Amino acid sequence: MVPTTFILLLCILSSFSPLARALLNLTLPHQHPNPEAVVQELQRKLNVSLSRRQMLGIDEKDASSCLTGNPVDDCWRCDRNWAANRQRLADCGIGFGRAAMGGKGGQIYVVTDSSDPDPVSPKPGTLRYAVLQEQPLWIIFSGDMMIKLRYELIVNSYKTIDGRGANVHITGGGCITLQYVSNIIIHNIHVHHCYPAGNVNIRSSPTHVGLRTKSDGDGISILGGRNIWIDHCSLSYCTDGLIDAIMGSTAITISNNHFSHHNEVMLLGHSDGYILDEGMQVTVAFNHFGEKLVQRMPRCRRGYIHVVNNDFTYWEIYAIGGSANPTINSQGNRYIAPADPYAKEVTKRVDTDDKDWTDWNWRTEGDIMVNGAFFVPSGKGLGAQYAMASSVDPKSAGLIQQLTLNAGVFGDPRDSVSLGFNGGTTSTSSSSRGGEDGDFFGMIFHGVAPPPPPPSFPKAATVLSVLIVLILNCATNYGAPL
Structure with a gap:
């Protein structure tokens, strides 16, 4: 007979262990209980910024104004004395990572030395020395520098x-x-040409040194992290992903970045079987996906991913992929398909049979489809208005370019990619077309579908049943009472 101790242990763990509760309830610390509320708050901030620009009579083609309509940039860039008030940036976050404080309230630390000679005993003045300290720090740089890391910067x-x-x-x-x-x-940094390194001791805090195995060669790797904001960075040419977030990471915003020259751009989720990633919540906003990108913009497993107002000007296989039933909410993006007639689809259900993804919640609202691009919705996403081919007002499409005008490190040149309006075929969701009066609010967020209901009890019950079966199977196979 199977010992009842196993069942009692399961009950005790579910009552007292945060990890066990996370496993059974599919929640993570700092996971927002209503992701649609976060989506709506981002929309509100965006509309406020766009309204301010319009009320001031700033012409759409005027690139000289500090007010761009981008809510992140408009929050701090018009302050002529921003360099004396750098920590104001921490109040400008949006989306799921909006609460990331960074080093707000801490001292300003100036990196004066670009070297990286010793991962165990880093020199004061180096970036490695600054990032491993325990106290909050706002890290800036004394001047231009190329920091060539020997090993992971933890x-x-x-x-x-x-x-x-x-x-x-x-x-x-x-x-x-x-x-x-x-x-x-992490703000206004170039990250590029990163490669695997490791099998060496690396200091991760003033009091801890540990052996690190060989890394994957990601540009920025997030493992079990929360309240993370990556903004206005330029990323390219890394061995693995440009940004990867895995192993129960949540409350992340990836905004205003410029991605280029890479194969597997962004991975969100460790593996199809890693259930803690069910609580992953990521905002991907105002980024420019530029030259020589192949796929994974992003590639998602589980979780809730909000992809909003990005400019996708290049991909070779697909733009957004996923497996293991992630929720993907695509709003107000511009997708410019490549010339390859077999790569027009924005979406890809990775290694999944058609019959297995019909109930996944993938939706498109107000997205602009150019050069034959099309998004295949599913689940609740089928309820949103959707069309594979219709005309688009270039004036409305130009708003996406305005919102992503400064994507990447400030001052970097943009890719010279044809936007497809001269002689190209342009298509969009029928709900996204701007009217003659320049209804750019409608273009971005017109016809928003009602929020989906929270996960139903049977889903949690299924996970609980699986855990009980595994425990009982273990007891049956190994038989020894506790």
């Missing part, structure tokens, strides 16, 4: 890496690792 909690005012490049072995940390802001 960042401690409550840090801001702020490259404004300097031309800062991070490259080399491992690049940036955010592992089981919180409240990180």
